[in-house]
Amino acid sequence: MQQGGLISKAARTTPFNLVVSFPAGASNATAKGNLFLDDDELPEMNLGSGYSTYVDFYATVSQGRVKVWSEVQEGKFALDKGWVVEKVSVLGLDGSGGTSALEVDGNPVTSVSSIELSTSEQKYLEEAEDGEKTKSVMVDVNGLSLPVGKNFAVSWKMGIKA
Structure with missing residues (x-):
């Protein structure tokens, strides 16, 4: 999703935020989504180089x-429009105690990078079947500048509290 703007033309120039949602507390899951971009002038959705x-x-x-x-x-x-993914948010993860080993396109992210990884615990009002409170973790990766027009990969390890 892109950020807001007073008019849709202005919103189309903002960076993208990618939101991934897994089932709450997921330790093994997959998700998929897609995005079609054009100049919003043609009535049909046709895929073609340059437009x-x-x-x-x-x-x-x-x-x-x-x-x-x-x-x-x-x-x-x-690529010609300069669109980038600025933030990736992943909801519904199992784990706690932070994250580690962040990689972007197979390259480890160092502490001097502008990329930030943050986690927050999500609690639910309903109890699980075993009587425990249900919780999951949301991870945000901020400060990215991944071109929408190029393949990318972002990965990390979830921490476990001892």
């Missing part, structure tokens, strides 16, 4: 590792 871009987004959580990635078709349009 539209199509992106499939995927996410998995398995064995304490979270991965979010994209597969782009006809990326030239989005």
Whole structure:
């Protein structure tokens, strides 16, 4: 989703925030979504180099590792517009105690980077079947500048409190 604007033309120039939602407390799950971008002038959704871009987004959580990635078709349009993914939020994760080993496109993110990883615990009013309060974790990755028109991958490990 893009940020707001007073008119839709202004909103279309803002960075994208990608939101992934897994079932609450997920330790093994997948998610998928897609995005079609064009100049909003043509009545049909046609994919073509230079006037539209199509992106499939995927996410998995398995064995304490979270991965979010994209597969782009006809990326030239989005690259020419300069559109970027600025933030990735993943909801419904199992775990606590923080995150570690953040990688963007296979490269470890260092502490001197402008990319920030934050977690927050989500609690639910209903109790689980075993009588315990249900909770899950939301992870935000801020400060990204991932071109929408290029494939990308972001991954990290979920921490476990001892």
